[in-house]
Amino acid sequence: MPKQLAKGVWLNVIPTTQFKTISMTVDFIAPGNVQELSNRILLAQLLETSSAEYSTQTKLAQKLSMMYGASYGVNVFRYGLQEGLRFSSTIINDHFIGGESLLSEMIAFLRSVIYRPLVNDGAFESVTFARQKQNLMAYLKSLNDDKQYYAEQQLSQLYFKNEPFFATSLYGDAETINGIGAETLYATYQQLLATNQVQITVAGDVSEADLVADLAKWQLEDRQIQSSEIIYRRPVSEMVAKTEGQPLQQSKLNIAYKLPVYYREADFYKALVFNGLFGGTPISMLFKNVREKNSLAYYASSRFDGFTGTLLVQTGIDQSNEAAVKTIIAQQLDAIIKGQFSDEVFDQVIASLINGRESRLDSQRALVNQAMLDQLLNSSVSATDWVNQIKQVTREDVSAIAKRVQLQAVYFLKGEDAK
Amino acid sequence: MKEKHYSDLGETLYSEKLSNGLRVYLLPKEGFHKTYAVMTTDYGSIDQSFVPLNGTAPVTQPAGIAHFLEHKMFEKADHDAFDTFAHFGGSSNAFTSYTHTSYLFSATHHLKENLETLLDFVQDPYFTEQTVNKEKGIIGQEIQMYEDDPNSRAYFGTIANLYPDQPLADDIAGSIESIDKIKPEDLYLAHQTFYHPSNMSLFVVGRLKPAEALGWIEANQAAKTFSKPAPIKRILPPVSQQIIAHKELVMPVERPKVTVGIRGNDDLPTGINRLKYEDAISLGFTLLLGETAPDFLSLYDQGIIDDSFGYNIELQRGAHHVIMAGEAEDPKAFETAVLDILHHATDKLEAARDRFEAVQREAIGSTLSSFNSLEAIANQFDDQLYGDASLFDEVGVIKALTMQDVIATMQQFLGSAGISVQEIVPGH
Known part of the structure; x- marks a missing residue:
């Protein structure tokens, strides 16, 4: 059970001896916007590489190495309307390394890097700030070399053209980041530490009492949570399409649909089964028909995001096959609406989804994420309940879901002769 | 069935060599919900030329055939193995490297059925002109x-x-032109030669009872007949130390990329000493260019390298090399700096003695952590490369390493190594 350490500050403990490690995350969460998201990206880049106590990467790395290669990372996540700055660390269980106690050391380390950043005169230290900002800008540029990512990002910008927060990638907006100064960012960070909802999550061979004792030194004052609304219900819009040419061997056809079904709300499990049948598994109709039957793609899949009610399709194809692939994708949706799929494939999809859910119990990271999300949503569904919900979904349910899928945006990255 | 307990890992590995030659490894993992199984043949993209089983004349097959075969194994006359796995909730996949081809599934239910599906589909080829095309x-x-x-x-x-003069020069998947030449009979011939149980292993890890799982595997294999095992005759071109020292490739990228490859020309030790060699090289590179190294910080602060910088130590049948890669605004500065560090490796390592304990601890922790992941254990396990030793012995090997071992091994590796630089240059 989650324990409230202060108002707006939660500790989620998952005691388990399944793993050789103890994994801990500290999340600062608030409703997002483009500026805040960009701030967080730059904070993550800075705080992952420096602090007052560990002023350079080598000092930081030396400390982590001495802690038997403890991992340490800072990253940014988004669940619907909420965004989080996550500090995470994983250490080896004491008894594999001769009884040294790394847990208290790790908690002290996290406290140090979170609460004592490398600061000078009320601003992030200028040389480190400038270098890390430059590195981040360079990284943002090189992200575009990953064409699958690029196509997905272009589609998001089409689909969420009226919602800049969702149109922006999880790596932030380059122009916004470019405008952030060392002083403003430091002030923003102080604000974030004092006002954001805090979720601390630990999985491993630990006791809650020990953790509470170690965390007592942290500055975890009461805070007023602004809004914990997560689900974004995007209004339906006119269908938009865009084609862009680039010198590439392979073209990318990406499609966005609105599917107004939301995380853990009515019909959520039906939508999961629908997505598994449509393109979410390697036995799906997209995989079978675009790839296996017609030999038109290496990948053809779909993904459903229950936090925004979005269904995304992605394919990598030859540029001459755009029309054919579009037709086959539309036919698969239509076939599901009409119930034209076998009992066998339907059962296989159900079995695959169950396998996927149960397998997540074997991932420490997945356990941590789920516990944090449950607390954020203030609801939880055990793996057993989840499986039971999936088993109750019928063929008719899935056809009914397919009828609610609305085409909203099509992006085609057209490969033009590279040579 | 052999049983070996590794107390520093808290793991017990069970193994058995079946009468048809198949090597079976079983690692039960307490508390896990799924089982992961991977069946591997000692056959990869470099094995293009060989004397077929029961044949006399050598053949050379098109580049990319091992990977093509991997794709084609799933499709049968009346069904697809993907679907059979899915029927039992199993999630299946496969991958091909330069020297191996592996088929895998993971499943939280129906272990017996999924195991039988794995063994059956890998051992029962079906290719036609139409499915191949x-x-x-x-x-x-x-x-x-x-x-x-x-x-x-x-x-x-x-x-x-x-x-450049080895089959390693071909991409694992081959080229559009080379795969166009592949015919069903080529696939049958490769399968017949390299998929004999005596050239394969099966590693099963996660939720399982060793005796029960072995019983299912044995029964499945006993019901099939295989030709007598025979040694495989691979034909490789004579080994020369010729390399291409520098190459540029123009691509429509945003930032230049540099890759430095270091080819080991030294003779590798055998058995557990090979594991020791690999770990010593790994510690050596961490000391030279890992995040704790002063050179790393200096290059980072000068903007010569950034967070994209990384390196990988690769040791496989017939070859070993280190690949270092990163994005670089100034590729020449990157190249010069990295080569300079390699050139002065011994002096730099001598100066790094005070950091040895830290990188040694890091390597121990990283090996222990990998035992959290069923996939990492099974995919990394190689029962041929290191004689009787394997990744289960790695923590012990790292603990026993000394700074002197690291310096001597780095000298052995770098002393006769060939170095090549590949640049990716932005442009159209």
Whole structure:
């Protein structure tokens, strides 16, 4: 059970001896916007590489190495309307390394890097700030070399053209980041530490009492949570399409649909089964028909995001096959609406989804994420309940879901002769 | 069934060699919900030329055939193995490297049925003109996807530069032209030669009872007949130390990329000493260019390297090399700096003695952590490369390493190594 350490500050403990490690995350969460998201990206880049106590990467790395290669990372996540700055660390269980106690050391380390950043005169230290900002800008540029990512990002910008927060990638907006100064960012960070909802999550061979004792030194004052609304219900819009040419061997056809079904709300499990049948598994109709039957793609899949009610399709194809692939994708949706799929494939999809859910119990990271999300949503569904919900979904349910899928945006990255 | 307990890991590995030669490994993991199984043949993209089983004349097959075969194994006359796994909730996949081809599933239920499906589909080939030709479109798209990926081009380009006169110079998937030549009979011949149980292993890890799982595997194998095992005759071109020292490739990328490949020309030790060699090289590079190294910080602060910088130590049948890669605004400065560090490796390592304990601890922790992941254990396990030793012995090997071992091994490796630089240059 989650324990409230202060108002707006939660500790989620998952005691388990399944793993050789103890994994801990500290999340600062608030409703997002483009500026805040960009701030967080730059904070993550800075705080992952420096602090007052560990002023350079080598000092930081030396400390982590001495802690038997403890991992340490800072990253940014988004669940619907909420965004989080996550500090995470994983250490080896004491008894594999001769009884040294790394847990208290790790908690002290996290406290140090979170609460004592490398600061000078009320601003992030200028040389480190400038270098890390430059590195981040360079990284943002090189992200575009990953064409699958690029196509997905272009589609998001089409689909969420009226919602800049969702149109922006999880790596932030380059122009916004470019405008952030060392002083403003430091002030923003102080604000974030004092006002954001805090979720601390630990999985491993630990006791809650020990953790509470170690965390007592942290500055975890009461805070007023602004809004914990997560689900974004995007209004339906006119269908938009865009084609862009680039010198590439392979073209990318990406499609966005609105599917107004939301995380853990009515019909959520039906939508999961629908997505598994449509393109979410390697036995799906997209995989079978675009790839296996017609030999038109290496990948053809779909993904459903229950936090925004979005269904995304992605394919990598030859540029001459755009029309054919579009037709086959539309036919698969239509076939599901009409119930034209076998009992066998339907059962296989159900079995695959169950396998996927149960397998997540074997991932420490997945356990941590789920516990944090449950607390954020203030609801939880055990793996057993989840499986039971999936088993109750019928063929008719899935056809009914397919009828609610609305085409909203099509992006085609057209490969033009590279040579 | 052999049983070996590794107390520093808290793991017990069970193993058995079946009468048909198949090597079986079983690792029960307390508290886990799924079981992961991987069946591997000692056959990869470099094994293009060989004397077929029961044959006399050598053949040379088209580049990319091992990967093509991997794709085609799933399709049968009346069903697809993917679907059979899915029926039992199993999630299946496969991958091909330069020296191995592996087929896998993971499942939280129906272990027996999923294991039987794995053994059956890997041992029962079915190829026709039509199914083979159909696959050419799919793999063609896969090849083109990687053609557009600068990291993939940089990596495969570097390996090709290091081994220009070896089959390693061909991409694992081959080329559109080479795979076009593949015929069903080529696939049958490769399967017959390299998929004999005596050339394969099966590693099962996670939720399982060793005796029960072995019983299912034995019963499945006992019901099938195989030809008598015979040694495989692979034909490789004579080994020369010729490399391509420098190459540039123009691609429509945002930032230049540099890859430095270091080819080991030294003779590797055998058995557990090979594991020791590999770990010593790994510690050596961490000391020279890992995040705790002063040179790393200096290059980072000068903007010569950034967070994209990384390196990988690769040791496989017939070859070993280190690949270092990163994005670099100034590729020449990157190249000069990295080569300078390698050139002065011994002095730099001598000066790094005070950091040895830290990198040793880091390596121990990283090995222990990998035992959290069923996939990591099974995929990394190789029962042929290190004699009787394996990754289960790695923590002990790292603990026993000394700074002197690291310096001596680095000298052995770098002393006769060939170095090649591959640049990806932005442009059209």
